[in-house]
Amino acid sequence: MPSFKVILMKHRPREDHTYPLALRVISYRRSRYIYLSIHLHPDQWDASEQRVLKGHPNAAYINAYIQQKLLETQRLFLDQEIKKRSTTPAELKKRIKHQRNGITFFQFAQ
Secondary structure: OOEEEEEEOOOOOOOOOOEEEEEEEEEOOEEEEEEEEEEEOHHHEEOOOOEEOOOOOOHHHHHHHHHHHHHHHHHHHHHHHHOOOOOOHHHHHHHHHOOOOOOOHHHHHO
């Protein structure tokens, strides 16, 4: 069974001294990072709880987004386990990044 954890990537600072959040998936002793497009200061992140602290203006929204991505990743992995297919973290990352909502750009534009 894989492990999923949201971490603040402190080795990749931006110019404004914020760091990206990433979802780490470890399976079969291999890890992959799925970046969540969220950047925070270290004092706004609670590593033990894996949550944004209340001092951030969008803390509730970001925490809900993190939970959604975490559940989505776990669901994709469990779907593959039910189908008896072994899924590597790289395949899981690829499925998450290329997931679509079923409509094309032209359908959305109309």
